[in-house]
Amino acid sequence: MNISTLKSFFHEELSGMYPDSEIESFYHILTEFKLKMSRIDKALNPTKSITEQEKTYFTRAIELLKKETPVQYITKETEFYSLPFEVNENVLIPRPETEELVDWIIQSSNKSTPLKILDIGTGSGCIAISLAKNLPSAQVIAIDVSELALMVAEKNAKHNHVTIKFTKQDILSTEKFIENFDIIVSNPPYVRELEKEEIKKNVLEYEPHTALFVDDNNALVFYKKIADLAFTHLTENGKLFFEINQYLGQQTLDMLREKGFKKNKLKKDIFGNDRMILSQK
Template sequence: MQIKTYRAQFIRELSSIYDEGEAESFFYLILEEKKQLRRIDLALQPDLVFSEADLQVWNSILEQLKLEIPVQYLLGKTHFYGLEFEVNENVLIPRPETEELVDWIIQENLKIEKFKDLKILDIGTGSGCIAISLAKNLPNAQVFAIDVSEKALATAQKNAEINEVKVTFIHKNILETVDLEQEFDIIVSNPPYVRNLEKQEIKKNVLDHEPHLALFVEDDNALIFYRKIAELARKNLSPNGQLYFEINQYLGKEMVELLENLNFATIELRKDIYGNERMTRSSVQ
């Protein structure tokens, strides 16, 4: 079968679940991964065909996409901040909003990084996307990363090796941690923050397949991770150290109040590219 013919069939069969643009993006992601062909290659060689073996692979992937299994899990990888990351059912798929948080940290600290070695801690690292991207782009920094899931840490370690950076990974339940035991210049976290009441807003492919441990918090204690991490940061950030959070877009006001009540200074609430209040930066005096 000609690839362009299969492409039309692929998009059509997914049209009841995904919009055409998303289904088409899946097709080209898979095409590049499985056949090392790009959109331009197909345009220049419209008579390219799939073999019977190719069709078996593609039909299997198509059926899994119909079950709304994330395409990144099917491919076993994704891209984040220009780097490649292995992903699986043990870790969240990195989001573009988190790239914005990483970029904020890098841009604010590049000039500092040139003059001293930064010590950075990422809490709830998952795939390691934040810690590894920071280690790659702030090469003089010492980067540490914590997660409660040993399986997530194993994936993060692989990703550090793939991207040729050194990150010290630590298995720890942050909610049970009394002290971080050393001082850091930057603490960053993208902890669980989706309230159960917001589950109806979550797409089925996320709700059914990504790890709930990394996503959800109880409605009546939605800031449990932020409060604990901020309390630890008060003790373990260096003078003028910075605390960065990715946050629930509906709880920006509450996050600022929490940081104010814990006597953080220069608190900044920043919107993401979609106009949602999605991240904060604060410092200790």
């Protein structure tokens, strides 16, 4: 088998399950990962042979794709805000919308100002690490309830050459923080059980549910708790950033106003959905 027939093999095996464009994407992601060949390399060397071991790897990867395993869990890596991240079944796969949140924070901050930043529910560490990388004067602390997630985040911080203090902490049982922060950011669980039918199988069956779902009757549970803590522990002119449920933008704004936040800005993502909020006292 060579590069050209491998590409055909991907399309033959996955046709009908995924759009051609997505199959093409899987092919490029997996061949770049396994063979270390860029798109140009593959285009210039279509007759380059692959070994039996490599063929076995791609056959196994295709079988996993047929089960709708996220391709990022097959390669165990992804890119976020132009940085490399390890991911596995203990953390959510970072989304483009979250990159927009990170960019908003960076654009709203002075890179030379020493800032103290808290990331609540850090998961893979994508938010905390991207901020630490792009705001070099900042001190970043990140918390998560999952020890397994924190292990992934610590690896990612080391790989990206940033220093972050990671702590295991359940935000819902936290009464207070031991210090104040200039920026508090969180992308907490916000998908309601009633929205499960909108979720693709590759998310529903593989990504950690504790990082995704909340009870229908208490959808803002994390936002309310974090807002209370932030109101007490933000510095003067401090900022609270949230990624939010696209259907609960107004409810989240109303809750933040009730909690005492007077300046609130709701922002849409690139898909036109209500997706993030910046609040100040």
